[in-house]
Amino acid sequence: MAKSTIYAGLEIGTHKICVVVGEAKRDGAIKILGVGQAPSRGVRKGEIVDFEKVQTCVNDALVRAEDRSDVMIRNVFLGVTGAHIESLNNRGRHRLPDEQTEISEDDVEEAKEIARSVSIPQSNVFLHSVTRQYIVDGQEAVRQPIGREGRVLEADYHIIHGVRGRVQNAIRCVREIPLEVEDVVFNPVAAAQVVLTREAKMQGALMIDFGAGTCDYVLYEDGMITASGCVPLGGDHITNDVSMALQIPNGRAERLKVEEGSVLYDEVPDGEMLSIEDDTGLILGEIERAFLNEVMNLRTKEILIQVRVRVEDHLGRLGAGIYLTGGVSMMKGIDVVAREVFGIKVTRAGSAPVSGITATFENPQYSAPIGLIRYAQILDSEKPFLSPLKRLGRRMQELLSSVTL
C-alpha cells in the first residue's frame, strides 16, 4: 500500500463550491495540497436547483484545485445536505440461541442487521449507518462484543437517510462533469471529524455548521454520534431578511451583512447611522445600525432555536458545549446569541488537525470540505470500525448507479 493517499472532497454549497485536495499520511496526518473555490450559482438551501450553472461552477472550482495541487482529480467524496436528510437511532436486539453463551461474529451481524432494518420511507436511501455502541445483557458502551459471554446482544445504530432522488441528483450532476463519486457524505458528519476533537466528542458536543443555505448539526454524546440533521435555514435567510427590511438588493444586503452586520444590538448607541452606497459609490440613504442588527439578530436567533428544538433532549449532557462552524459562524456576536439560545459554552471553530495551506483550514468556511478528506481517511484506515459504513456507502452507490444507468 502506498505511503499516503490523496483524496479530493467536493462540497456544493449554497454560497460557494469548494474542492479540497488532501494527502492523508499513514500516520493519520492530513496535508492539504490545494483548494479550489468558486462562487456557487443554482443552489438553494443546500440543494441543486440548476444543473448547468452548478456544473459550470464545479468545473471552475475543480480546475483551480487541480492547478494548485497539481493533482488530477478523478474521484471525489461528495458532501451533501438538504432539508430532506434525517436521522434516527435504532437498537437491534438479538437473543443468542439457548445453547450458546459466547457472542460470535454471526450474532453481531444479526444484531446489526436487525438494527439497520428500520423503516424509512420507500423513497429514501441510507446515507450512513454508524454503530454507536453494543449492549451486552444491558451493559452499555461495549465496543467489542465478540467473545464476550452474554445472552442478549443489542446494537445501537445512528442512521442517516435522505430522499433518494435528491441525493441522486447531486451525484448525477457531479458525474456529468465528469467526476466519479467515491462516496456520499452528509456534510456535518464530515465537518465534525475535523472540528470536534476526540475529547470533545467524549464529553459531548454539538457542532453546528451554519452555512449559507442550511444549518447542519451533529451531536455527540459519550463519543457516540447521537443526533444529526439539517435545518433548511441559513445565512441566505439573514441576507434576505436584511434586503427586505431595508429594501435593498440582495447583493448589497449580503455585503452589508458581512461588512457591517452584527447580531448584537443592545450595545449599539441609539441613532448610530450607516450609509448605504449603491454600486457606483453614491450614497443611497442611511439606516440605523441598531435596526440592521436587530433584523439579523431575530433571524439568527430563530435559526438557532430551530436547531435547539431538534436536539433539546440531549442538551443537558454536553460537556464540551457548542462548536460553531461554517461561514455564518464568522458573524459578529453570533457566539453571544448562541449562548443565549443554548445556555452552554459556545466555541467558534474551524478545522484543526491538518497541515498545509494555513489560511484555508483555519477558516470555518472550509470545515466541511476538509472534513471530507478526514472522513475519507477514517473510512480507509479504521476498517474494523467503519467497515459497515463503507459497505453501506458502496451498497448505496450500487443502488444509485443501477437506477441512473
Added chain:
Amino acid sequence: MVEYDRSQSPEGASTAAPRICIVGIGGAGSNVVDRITLDRIVDATLVCAHTDVRVLGHSMAPVKIQLGAELMKGIGAGGDPDLGREAALFSREQIRQAIENHDIIFISAGLGGGTGSGAAPVIAEIAKNTGALVLVVATMPFSFEGRRRLAQAEEALELLQKRADALVLFENNRMGELILPKDGIQKAFNQADQLIAQSLRAISTITTTPGLVKLGLDDLTSALANANGRCLFGFGEARGQNRGTEALKKALKSPLIDSGRLLHQTKNLLVHVAGGESLTLVEVEGVMKQLGRHVPDQTHILFGLGVDAKLGDAIAVTLISSLGLNQLNAHATAAPPSEMLQPRAEAPAPAPAPKREIPVKKASSPYAPPADSPPDLLFKSDEFAPAPSIGEAFPLNNFHQEVEKVQLMEQPLAHVEEPPAFVESPAFAESPAFVEPPPPPVIAATPETVRIPVRTPAAKELADAARSSKESTLAAVVARSVTLQTEAAPAQDDLISFDEEPESTMISATTAVIARKPATDNQQTFSLGEEDRGRFKDTEPSIVQGEDLDVPTWMRLKKKLRR
C-alpha cells in the same frame, strides 16, 4: 362501550356459533361485502346498504337495503353525509329487520363519502340497540381525495367511536403507498377490499371459534385500544416444512405492518396462531420467538392458540394491533425514535387504562363486556386532563397577580381580553368556587385570547428580559413569539379539554388530534403571499408549526403583533 346483554338474544348463548351479520355501507362497504360473498369466507348474514340503486343492483350480497328510497329516489348521496344520514334514518325499520337477531354485527364502510360517513353511524346505533356487539371496520379516505372528505370522515369517525364496541380503522393512504407502486388502480382497490375482508374473517374466527388459548373480543379491543389509532393487521397461512416461519413471514409482509417495522411501537399486539391437529408446541414456540424480535419487550402480547381441523396441515398466523395516526405518519416519514413521539400519542390516548382491567374479566366469557371501562376512562381523563391544568394555569394565589400583570401589559395585548373577565377578577381571587368558571368566558372568546392569561406572565418576563431600554416593537414581539412557541402546544390541550362536557371528555380526548388539525391548516392558509418570501420564492417552503420560515422573521412577528 356497550353492555352486551345475553338475555336479549332470544335463543340464548347456549348455541355454539354466534350469529354474525356483516353490513356493508356505501360503495367501499359494499365492495368489501361483495368480496366476502365471493370468497365465502365467513358464515354470516351479509347485508349491503347503499343509497344508490345501481350499485345495489350490482351487489352480490343476499340482503340488500336501499337507503331512503323515497328521499333519494335511488340516487347516491353525492358525497354529502347529511343526505346519507337522512336516508339511513328513513330506512330505519328496514335496517333493523335485516340486522336484528345477531350476536355480532360487523359494519364495514368507507368513510369520507356521503353514504358511508352519513349512514354508518346511524346503522351502528341501530345495531347497538338490537343488543348485538358492534364492530366497525372503516377505511379513511386517501389524502388525494381532499381535505373536505377527510374532515367528513373524521366527523363520522367521532360518531362511530361513540357507538361501536370496537373500531378497526384502515388508512387507505397506507395501503395505497405500499401496494400500489406498479399495480393497476383496480387491483389496488381489490387488494384493499381483500385485506379488509380478511381482517373481518380473522376477527370473527378468532373471537368465535373455540381455542386452546382463547382470545375474546376483550383482547381484541385492548389490542385496538389506541385512540384515533389505525389498525395494523397481518395474516399469513402456510403449509409444508417450515410452515410456522413461513406463515409468520407472510403475516409480517402485510403492507399494514410494513414487514414488522411498525410493530416496534405498538403497545398491545394480538397474536393468534391456528393450525390443524398436527400443530406442535415447538412450532408455536418458534413463531412466538421470531415474533419477539420484531416487538419491543414492553409490548403486551395477547396470545391466542386455536386448533381448527379445517386448516388441515397448514398454520395460520394473525397479527392485530393498532398504532396512533401520529406514530404511523411519523413512521412513514421516518421521523426520529418513538420516545420523541410518545407525548403526542399519549395525549389523545387515555386508552391504556382499560388494558389493565379487561384481562381480569376475560375468562368469564368471550363476550364479557368491558362494561366498567367507560366510566373509568372518563374518570381518569377527567381527572388527568383538565384538573391539573386548571391548577397550574390558574393557581389561586397567583391568579390575582396575573390579572394585574395582564392589565399592566401594553395595550395591544390587553385589548384582546374580554372585558368581563376583568370586572369579575377580584371574585376569582377570593373564592375557590370560582376556579371552575373561568373557562366559559374564555371559551366564548377566540382560542387566541384563551391562551393569553396563561402566557402573559412569561411573556412579560421575557419582554423585560429583552432589555426594556430598547422599546422597539420588535423586541416585545420576540418575547411574545418565544412564549408562543414554548407554550402553544400544552395550552391547546387544556383548551380542548375545557370546552367539552364531562361525559364527552373521552371523545374529546380522542378527537383532540382531529380537532387540532384544522387549526394548523388555518395557519397554513394564513401563510403570506408569494412576494413576501423574497429570493426563496421558487424554493420548497420550510414550514414549521404552520409558519413559513422563509418569510423574514421580522415580517412574521409584525403580522402576529397586528392580529
